[in-house]
Amino acid sequence: MTMEEKTENKKIGIKEIAKLANVSIATVDRVLNNRKDVSEATRAKVQAIIKESNYQPNLYARALSVKNNLSFAVLIPKTSSQTGYWDLCLKGIKQGIQEFSTFGITIDIFLYDQEDVKTFIKMSEDVLSRNFNAVVIAPIFISETIVFVEECKKRKIESIFVNSDIKGCSSLGYIGPDLYSTGRLAANLTSYLVPAKSKLLILNIARGLQNYAYLNTKIEGYTSYLNNLNKGFEISNIDIPSNNYDEIAIDLLRHIGEFNPDLIFVTNSRVSVVGRFFNEFKHIKKPHIIGFDFLTENVEFLSNGMIDFLICQRPDKQGYLALDYLYRHFLLKNEKENFKPMPIDILTIENYLFYEN
Amino acid sequence: MTMEEKTENKKIGIKEIAKLANVSIATVDRVLNNRKDVSEATRAKVQAIIKESNYQPNLYARALSVKNNLSFAVLIPKTSSQTGYWDLCLKGIKQGIQEFSTFGITIDIFLYDQEDVKTFIKMSEDVLSRNFNAVVIAPIFISETIVFVEECKKRKIESIFVNSDIKGCSSLGYIGPDLYSTGRLAANLTSYLVPAKSKLLILNIARGLQNYAYLNTKIEGYTSYLNNLNKGFEISNIDIPSNNYDEIAIDLLRHIGEFNPDLIFVTNSRVSVVGRFFNEFKHIKKPHIIGFDFLTENVEFLSNGMIDFLICQRPDKQGYLALDYLYRHFLLKNEKENFKPMPIDILTIENYLFYEN
């Protein structure tokens, strides 16, 4: 049976509604925007017509008409020499700025040093010294972030987290992946890469590790999955609190020499240094490698087969979505959506080429 | 070093340009849209000012002002009882309809039966009998599609393909994944799932297989990757040209009994029937299974561990992007973009939950 679907598009406007309800367009506008100055009787009548006519507001007309004075702040780490991760997030933010500036929204970016809590405090004070309507935060420094958000709440500044979450802290929630699940996914892929009783090395590379609570969430997901499998894996967990390649390399040499893992799971985007390591010390048997994030330096080692899997979360989309959420919250007055965690992507040597499209 | 970035957003409009150039806004509009009725002298003057002021047109105002009369046709298979794949594509199409109807674009959907070429011919004639500006086509029936597109070209109707491509045929190109690469990716994952010298079964399940040229592209990618690996895999390729589960099951029983594969690669979205098969015949040793597409019935077998990997391509996004491309082409008068293939996603039991977000 063949079939043709017709799309009926008699877009109804505020004007027609007004005519149908025998009121002026201003009254319809008042009803639509839940403003006062309209009697219950007419409100009900207009609302009925709105509902049955399936009215959809013309966002373009609204964008044109409204002269907003909204301003948002973005408070995230600056890109360090060690990882380009935050550049990607910033890219999405800038796309958002481009798009939302048409609506009269101004957005200011504050970058702090994720290895220096003082810079975070300084930047957060800068944010408070101005008068923003909302702030996007990447909560690296947990306790300081909590203090900051509390102050925001007092001043009626909305807050939203990206990249990682502090449960119940921000006023508008969290946009990012479910970190526990990323750990489980890494474990799932691990189970495909190595046979039972293999030796697995969990590797945390970052200075100031005490701040990176979200790494532990990933590790919990990873180990819980593997323990359930009951395949007799031998798991070792190592911290290398450094950003210096030589320091990391020598530490790796020590641990790998004595443990000799079949697979290394790098818990953040620093996986490329492990790739570099095995590129340099070719006499050491290369284990399987799993890591995070679509960074140029990581992709290099994915493309030459050094890294097996990269687990990714589209940080640019994350940054964009944060602004988009604020836009919807303030401009479209959307009821608070309960956003779901972002997709978790798997990249291999065979599909990374198409990822950024 | 801490740092704050400022975004300067002095959006300049057509009115200011007119003032700067000492002309009316009508003239500026004429210059902007390359219309005639403006002298070379003033055109140059206005163009200079436009360039140096970095003018960006306000798309919302344009959308509001322009009363378009564009109409697009969408010509894709209807969802069969066998697979919900095309429903997803349709979902994206409908989202596009929703969004672009604001611009005065009307979109009509023509669904044909992918098992009956006559319905395709009938629908394509229906399309031609009306006067569309462009048509989105899923080219299942290769030769008939070529005939149809040629006729479209004669009538100045633009065409764009989704899901699979006929190289150089459509006037506006192709939106979808690189099919050869999806085959290679399946092979890549295969190499992780099974050891050397394993027995691999490539399974094509579809009626009228001669029409599904794109399945062969996937198979070429798959086998070429595996041959390069040189791991002594034993590969068998089987067609089951049926839509009836019992027929498929009995055929599977025959082949699996004699071949006893370690892994089955189902080349399209029909992978769930294989899951159902091994669910029913529990005495047969279940091989690893790789298949395509995020369909409810497939996800069911992904979630219970029957299927190891699903390779996906967001068909809804595909449908949406096709309409979005037409919108840009006609409305924004974008120069012809050379679009890149869509991302290829990998779904496992651990990340499928977040995919639709």
Next chain:
DNA sequence: CAGCAACTCGTTAACGTTACCGAAGGTGCT
């Protein structure tokens, strides 16, 4: 009952762009 607040509602000018209409000036022809 004057006065004034509170409530309800309509009129209208914007927002930036497009497109129609016609004015002004020039050229060529009778």
Next chain:
DNA sequence: AGCACCTTCGGTAACGTTAACGAGTTGCTG
């Protein structure tokens, strides 16, 4: 001179929505 015609340009009404302003009504106070 008169007329037709063309080129070049400006004026302006839309598009759908918002918000400032003010007009009309009611109810209450002193």
